Structures are given as structure tokens and as C-alpha cells.
Amino acid sequence: MAAKALEKTGTATHVDVVIVGAGISGVGSAYHLQEQSPDKSYVILEMKDTFGGTWETHKYPGVRSDSDLYTFGYRFKPWVGAPIASAEEILKYMGEVIEENGIDEHIRYGHRIDRCSWSSEDNLWTVEATRLSDGAELTFTCNFLWMCQGYYNHEKPYIPDWPGMDQYKGQFIHAQLWDQKIDYTGKRVLVIGSGATAATVIPAFAEKAEHVTMLQRSPTYFFCSENKNELADRLREIGIDEPTIHRVVRAQIMYDQDMLTRRCQTEPDVVFEELKELVRMYAGPDFEFEPHFTPKYRVWQQRLAFCPEGDVFKAAVSGKLSVVTDTLETFTEKGVRTSSGEEIEADIIVACTGFNLSVMGGIPFEVDGDPVDWHDTVNYRGMMFTGVPNLVWVFGYFRASWTLRVDMLGDFVCRLLNHMDSLGAKRVEVALRAEDKDMEILPWIESDNFNPNYLMRDLDKLPQRGSKPEWRHNQDYWREREEIPAIDLDGEEFVYDGMRQVNAVREAG
Numbered sequence: 447m448a449a450k451a452l453e454k455t456g457t458a459t460h461v462d463v464v465i466v467g468a469g470i471s472g473v474g475s476a477y478h479l480q481e482q483s484p485d486k487s488y489v490i491l492e493m494k495d496t497f498g499g500t501w502e503t504h505k506y507p508g509v510r511s512d513s514d515l516y517t518f519g520y521r522f523k524p525w526v527g528a529p530i531a532s533a534e535e536i537l538k539y540m541g542e543v544i545e546e547n548g549i550d551e552h553i554r555y556g557h558r559i560d561r562c563s564w565s566s567e568d569n570l571w572t573v574e575a576t577r578l579s580d581g582a583e584l585t586f587t588c589n590f591l592w593m594c595q596g597y598y599n600h601e602k603p604y605i606p607d608w609p610g611m612d613q614y615k616g617q618f619i620h621a622q623l624w625d626q627k628i629d630y631t632g633k634r635v636l637v638i639g640s641g642a643t644a645a646t647v648i649p650a651f652a653e654k655a656e657h658v659t660m661l662q663r664s665p666t667y668f669f670c671s672e673n674k675n676e677l678a679d680r681l682r683e684i685g686i687d688e689p690t691i692h693r694v695v696r697a698q699i700m701y702d703q704d705m706l707t708r709r710c711q712t713e714p715d716v717v718f719e720e721l722k723e724l725v726r727m728y729a730g731p732d733f734e735f736e737p738h739f740t741p742k743y744r745v746w747q748q749r750l751a752f753c754p755e756g757d758v759f760k761a762a763v764s765g766k767l768s769v770v771t772d773t774l775e776t777f778t779e780k781g782v783r784t785s786s787g788e789e790i791e792a793d794i795i796v797a798c799t800g801f802n803l804s805v806m807g808g809i810p811f812e813v814d815g816d817p818v819d820w821h822d823t824v825n826y827r828g829m830m831f832t833g834v835p836n837l838v839w840v841f842g843y844f845r846a847s848w849t850l851r852v853d854m855l856g857d858f859v860c861r862l863l864n865h866m867d868s869l870g871a872k873r874v875e876v877a878l879r880a881e882d883k884d885m886e887i888l889p890w891i892e893s894d895n896f897n898p899n900y901l902m903r904d905l906d907k908l909p910q911r912g913s914k915p916e917w918r919h920n921q922d923y924w925r926e927r928e929e930i931p932a933i934d935l936d937g938e939e940f941v942y943d944g945m946r947q948v949n950a951v952r953e954a955g
């Protein structure tokens with residue numbers, strides 16, 4: 447159903463909901479808003495000229511998902527291709543969702559949000575944006591902000607400040623800024639890093655480059671598999687309809703992932719042996735795992751790098767790929783030198799060194815004239831924040847597909863908005879309850895459980911968590927799929943129209 451038309455008030459454009467970002471989160475959230483709160487007017491503000499977010503930003507060779515699209519796709523739109531998809535296929539899928547549901551008319555492309563300010567007097571957010579095509583400064587007001595801006599800076603990837611970079615005479619680029627004009631045919635390519643991005647670019651480079659070297663500080667776990675889902679193929683063969691296939695295959699994959707996650711905790715060594723066995727299927731029985739493929743951390747403390755058809759290992763056994771496990775001491779004129787003194791010469795150096803975290807898109811926020819320091823807030827289930835009314839951040843999962851949480855929070859936000867309407871409330875805020883008075887306040891991430899570098903580097907920019915389950919993003923889809931739909935919106939932690947001040951109790955206590 448089409449959402450109600452935008453109202454213009456003075457120079458500001460008013461809508462019920464502003465969705466920030468037209469990535470997979472923003473588009474999915476818009477779908478749920480239209481379906482479940484059809485009376486709400488909304489606009490998606492997106493600074494790029496098109497939708498897709500992550501899948502539009504990254505253009506390096508071979509760019510693809512590392513989750514299966516049955517679960518990375520939305521629950522409401524069947525995925526009909528191979529499980530691992532290229533960025534192009536993901537964009538096509540998202541484009542269909544936008545078109546089929548009339549979401550396009552709500553997206554304002556080329557609109558960069560520069561500031562968001564909340565007024566408790568008006569119960570409104572004021573969102574200031576720049577229209578990048580002509581520099582016009584525009585103002586939107588809304589009752590609710592649905593933050594779907596992702597978690598990293600799309601323009602500035604993380605590049606360590608390596609010594610000697612200015613001496614290097616070859617071509618240096620970070621994968622996130624890859625320029626499709628770069629021709630690596632017949633060249634020596636050095637890839638710095640060993641995570642999911644490195645695992646993606648290496649097989650693609652290996653096809654045309656003279657040689658590829660991967661320089662890693664420490665090894666990563668790889669999960670090798672064919673890029674197909676036998677159950678989906680079989681169900682298709684016997685004529686089952688696509689929505690049913692989508693539902694059943696999602697259930698199968700989520701069950702298998704749940705089992706794997708649990709086993710990673712209870713029997714990590716057995717799981718590692720199984721991962722090695724999968725590698726041997728592609729690299730042969732004598733493949734040597736020491737020293738380059740034996741990680742120091744426990745399996746699943748960081749995301750497993752998916753390796754479709756064992757492509758990284760095939761490149762290694764073919765001699766096209768060599769791996770060096772060492773730290774980079776300095777760049778040189780011809781390449782880099784490692785701490786153990788090894789020189790690696792390269793025509794092109796590609797940094798796969800990850801992201802710079804960007805909390806709330808780096809947008810300055812104010813509540814009633816006071817700047818918001820997100821680190822002073824405590825997160826409620828990784829989506830709402832104490833002291834910041836009428837706002838939800840869609841932050842997905844690391845160990846399961848991000849989009850599972852987009853659908854889940856879509857249901858939650860619409861339920862919340864509809865509940866507010868039924869109460870006649872204009873403002874909702876989460877606040878610590880009396881029973882949380884002595885709760886321990888901790889960093890957002892439980893580093894012994896999950897510790898990717900880009901989060902660990904910037905923990906002081908992230909909201910904090912409490913020691914109780916409600917006050918943390920537990921990264922556990924299987925628990926949340928029971929807990930989030932069961933949240934009692936009349937629970938003490940939800941404060942409507944400022945009716946309860948548990949924070950005052952906490953401070954007084």
C-alpha cells in the first residue's frame with residue numbers, strides 16, 4: 447500500500463518516519479513500514495545516487511556475498527539463484543524489491559544528512575541534509591528516525607599508517623576504493639590482509655595476474671563449499687513453488703548455522719578438523735595447514751571467510767598464490783619488507799585491511815540542544831539508546847546474515863509505532879529500570895566472544911552495554927527470534943511521553 451503523501455510545513459518537509467540510507471537495511475525497513483504501518487508517511491534519505499549501500503560501494507574484482515542469499519535475502523522475497531551472489535545480483539534483487547513495492551518514489555538520492563536534532567517540546571526530529579547535486583540545504587522533520595546507515599565509513603576505509611608508503615613506486619589501493627580501470631593482467635599483485643575481502647579478491651586476481659601474494663598478520667578460518675544448495679535444487683526439480691523453497695531452505699540453513707555456532711563453542715577443535723577436511727576436498731589430501739592456515743583465535747571469534755568451490759586453496763596449490771604470515775615493517779620502492787626481512791615485490795598492492803567504524807553515519811546528533819555522545823548511552827538490545835527518543839538503529843548480525851535482523855527489527859519498529867498510536871503517545875525512550883540500578887555498564891562488544899578489529903579500535907565511540915540481556919546486542923539470532931517478538935512494549939524500560947524517569951532513580955540510587 448502506498449504511504450501517505452509528504453506534508454510541507456514552512457520550509458521543512460514533514461514525514462512520520464525518516465529512514466537513513468538505501469542499503470539492504472533501509473530498503474527492507476521501508477517495505478515493512480509500508481506493509482505493517484501503512485498510514486505512516488516516510489522518506490528514505492540516501493547520500494549516494496543509487497541504492498545498495500555496501501553492494502554499490504564495493505567494486506573490487508569478484509565482489510560477492512559471503513553469506514548465502516536465502517538468509518541474506520529478505521524473508522518476503524524469494525531468492526532463486528545460487529546461494530553466494532555477486533554484488534550485481536544482490537543489486538538486481540534489491541532493485542526488484544524497490545520497484546515491486548513502489549519504494550522508489552520515497553527515496554531521495556544524493557541527500558546527505560548533516561545533523562539530526564530532537565526537540566522534546568515538539569516531539570520531533572529535525573533532519574538537516576544537503577542535496578549534493580546543487581548544494582541546497584534542506585530540512586526534514588519527522589517523529590521517528592530509523593537509522594539504516596550501516597556501521598562503517600563508505601568513503602574512508604581503514605589503511606594503517608605504514609612506514610615508507612611514499613617510497614613505493616607501484617600502484618597502491620584499498621579494496622574498498624578499487625578503480626575498475628586498474629588492469630592487473632600479467633602483474634604481480636600483493637594483497638595485504640586475510641579476511642573475507644582478501645578471500646574474495648585473491649581468486650579473481652589469480653585468474654589474470656602473473657602471481658598473487660597474500661601477506662597476513664595472522665591466519666583466518668575458511669569454510670569451503672560448493673556454491674549450491676542441494677535441498678533448493680531438489681525442491682525446484684520436483685516443482686515446489688519458490689516462496690516455499692525460500693522458507694524451507696532458510697529454515698535448513700539457519701538450523702545448520704545454529705548447530706555450527708554451538709559446536710564452535712563446545713568442540714572448536716573438532717570443527718577445525720572438519721573445516722580442514724573441506725579444504726582437502728579442493729586442495730588435495732596433503733595440503734599443509736601450518737603455518738599459514740592455522741589461526742590463533744577460537745573458530746568463530748571472527749567471521750568465517752567463505753570460500754566457494756575452495757577457490758583460494760585451488761589458487762594456492764596451482765602455484766598462483768603464495769602466502770606470507772608476518773607483519774609489514776615498511777613499504778619499499780618495489781613492494782614491502784616484512785619484520786623478518788623478507789622482501790615482497792609487487793606491481794600493485796591491494797590493502798584488504800577493513801573498515802573505519804562510523805557510528806550513526808558520523809552524523810552529529812543533539813537532544814534538546816545537548817550533543818549526543820553515543821558512548822554515554824546504554825543500548826537496548828542493540829537498537830535503542832538511553833536518552834535518545836524515537837530512534838532505532840538497525841545493526842545486524844555478524845555470525846548470521848545481517849538481513850535476518852532487518853526483517854526482525856522491521857516487525858519490532860512497526861509494532862512499536864502502532865503501539866504508540868494506540869496509546870496516543872508521541873515519544874518513546876528506553877530507560878534503565880529500578881531493577882537495573884546496580885547493573886554493571888560495559889563496552890558494547892564482549893571481546894572474548896567476538897572481536898573484529900574495526901570494532902575493537904573504536905569501542906569508545908560505540909554505545910555501552912549493560913550486564914543484563916536486555917541491554918546488549920547479543921548477536922544471537924536464534925535467541926532474538928523468540929525474544930524480540932515477545933518484547934512487552936508496556937514494560938518498565940519503555941517510557942512514553944516522558945512519563946517515567948528511571949534514570950533519575952538510577953542517579954539518585
Ligand SMILES: Cc1cc2nc3c(=O)[nH]c(=O)nc-3n(C[C@H](O)[C@H](O)[C@H](O)COP(=O)(O)OP(=O)(O)OC[C@H]3O[C@@H](n4cnc5c(N)ncnc54)[C@H](O)[C@@H]3O)c2cc1C
Nearest residue numbers: 467469470471493499500511512513559595596807847848
Ligand atoms: C564487502 C562486504 C561484504 C559483506 N558481505 C556480507 C554478507 O555476505 N553477509 C552479511 O550478513 N553481511 C555482509 N556484510 C556486512 C554488510 O555491510 C551488511 O550485511 C549490509 O549490507 C549492511 O547494510 P546496511 O543497509 O545496514 O548498511 P550499508 O550497506 O552500509 O548502507 C548504508 C547506506 O546509508 C547511506 N548513508 C550513510 N550515512 C548517510 C548520511 N549521513 N546521509 C545519507 N545517507 C547515508 C550510505 O550511503 C549507504 O548507502 C558485508 C560487508 C562488506 C563491506
